[in-house]
Amino acid sequence: MPISIKTPEEIEGMRVAGRLASEVLDYITPFIKPGVTTGELDRLCHEYMVNVQGTVPAPLNYAPPGYTPYPKAICTSVNDVICHGIPGDKVLKNGDALNIDITVIKDGFHGDTSRMFFVGEPSILARRLSDVTYECMWIGISMVKPGIHLGDIGHAIQQHAEKNGYSVVREFCGHGIGRVFHEEPQVLHYGRPGTHEKLETGMIFTIEPMINAGRREIREMPDGWTIKTKDRSLSAQWEHTVLVTETGYEILTKSAGTPPPPAIVQPKAQAAA
């Protein structure tokens, strides 16, 4: 199956879904404090999606081949959890670092985005790992334009992570997205320039690097979803959903609370008002 090229109508639907996903992250931010459980964060996000936004949480009951249905509305991945952490009784404490990953469905379209958060004051390592991971995501985003290859992006992300002494998780990747949650292409966060698919205007996919402070190996928890670092080192992740435009890219998962690009990335010229 070739990578789908979205129509103008589909792109508009994806803009709406993307903004709404990002707004769930804005909404939950002030609740992330010592003493709150990840289950409470899930409950709050779920209620906000359904009752305020009129969106559907895509993770709930999501069951790709080989998986049991995912039991919650969001993913909360704390400290050495790489991704797909299931919200529950875990009480957040000062110094924890967590990723919250939100995917909403609005009018059939998916918006998928995640950010890192700290509970109180993070360690220097946790802050640096999150910052480098954010730079990795943005290095990838800033390269997006018609004609480049996905391997160019993966290579640049891997170079930046490894230059900083960190490792790139191999088992999970970014993905095409639209009416389907996970579709082609696979967007690897490592690789060689010139390999994999060539980008064309109208493609939509996520860039969502998972970067470990230690070794890249993973272990899967008995719940069938939660993925941790094998060596118990910290892991970080950031995610945006991105459209390939004629001149470059458009980030679809943007809202009032979206952090600005990092200093190492040349900000894209904004159209004059």
Ligand code: MF3
């Ligand atoms: N949002 C995740 C991603 O970025 C996927 C989560 S699947 C779930 O692709 F079932 F764990 F929610």
Ligand code: CO
């Ligand atoms: Co994703």
Ligand code: CO
């Ligand atoms: Co996601």
